[in-house]
Amino acid sequence: MEFIVTHVEQGVMTLTLNRPDRLNSFNDEMHRQLAASLTQAERDDTIRCLLLTGAGRGFCAGQDLNDRNVDPNSAPPDLGMSVENFYNPLVRRLSRLPKPVIAAVNGVAAGAGATLALGCDIVLAARSASFVMAFSKLGLVPDCGGTWWLPRVAGRARAMGLALLGEKLSAEQAHAWGMIWQVVDDEKLSAAAQELAMHLATQPTFGLGLIKQAIHAAENNTLEAQLDLERDYQRLAGRSDDYREGVSAFLAKRKPQFTGR
Incomplete structure (x- = not known):
């Protein structure tokens, strides 16, 4: 698949979001390919841990706005349909998957990319990574589980500030706030995430x-x-x-x- 690179080894399925020229932002086809990979993870009992990361310099920049019609003379797009058809099923499937899901955040995680990462079971981030609740900058509401996950991982006050202001949060600050599990040096992220995933794949x-x-x-x-x-x-x-x-x-x-x- 073009936009999702899948690799299975020693009980670990690694899914790499693969649109590096667009900071791995989502379009409809990428959603469909990710859904197909999750079906494999659900059905294959030899897969005992899922590792999600991004290609290139970013984890995921959320929705690709090039796919959104913003022509003022045209009917506005139905963003609720996109959430219903793609983002909501994705969050539900990752949450219900009876196997650990690790996010290795290798760069910026913005919008739905940030909420996708925070919805994983264990989050590791490169020291240079950052999280941005960019929805407010577009006049939108956090989706991909954002309004559910944020207060739970950050607390109400911090969640409100992050969502309303849309300011960049460093990986180290996210760790200090208890939002993610671990921060590692950039060059060690991949190895650390694989080591953790392979450990979990040997557990009950x-x-x-x-x-x-x-x-x-x-x-x-x-x-x-x-x-x-x-x-x-x-x-x-x-x-x-x-x-x-x-x-x-x-x-x-x-x-x-x-x-x-």
């Missing part, structure tokens, strides 16, 4: 998927509801092959060999 994937869903559910659950969910998920996890392998390895004082089941 079924249990990791349950952890991911439980943390998402906790954002809206009461304590009582979350306690019930933990009970139900623990019941499922306790029936997995990986749990049995983990206990056996612990008792035998050996390294576990998880299969993800």
Whole structure:
């Protein structure tokens, strides 16, 4: 596929957004190609971790505005249709994927590119990377899950400031605010992200998927509801092959060999 470069190795699917001349901004075809790659990640049990990054000097600049009709004499584009057909399904699929999703932010992440990165399970960023909630500069509302993720990863005050002002946030500041997991030197980002992804691909994937869903559910659950969910998920996890392998390895004082089941 032209706009999404897919590579699978040792249980890790690496998806590279590949429109470097446009800072990997989205057009409709890139959305379709990314959706096809996610279908493969969902269906292939040998894929146990997903790594998302960008080609060239940027991670993703959001929507390619060259695809948007701004002729004042023409009918305005239906941006809600674009959100409904492309961005919303993308966020839902990444959130529901029962496998860890890592974002390796190698440069600027702006607009939907920023909210896409922040919606991943673990975010690593190059020291030179930055995040820009550029929507307000165009008179738009953060999409791709932006108004949901931002208050949760940054807190209400910072989310409001980032969204209303549209100012650039450095990777180091995002890390200091607890919005991302780690900042690494630019030349070490790819290796660090691959190392982390390959580690996660050897872990108990079924249990990791349950952890991911439980943390998402906790954002809206009461304590009582979350306690019930933990009970139900623990019941499922306790029936997995990986749990049995983990206990056996612990008792035998050996390294576990998880299969993800």
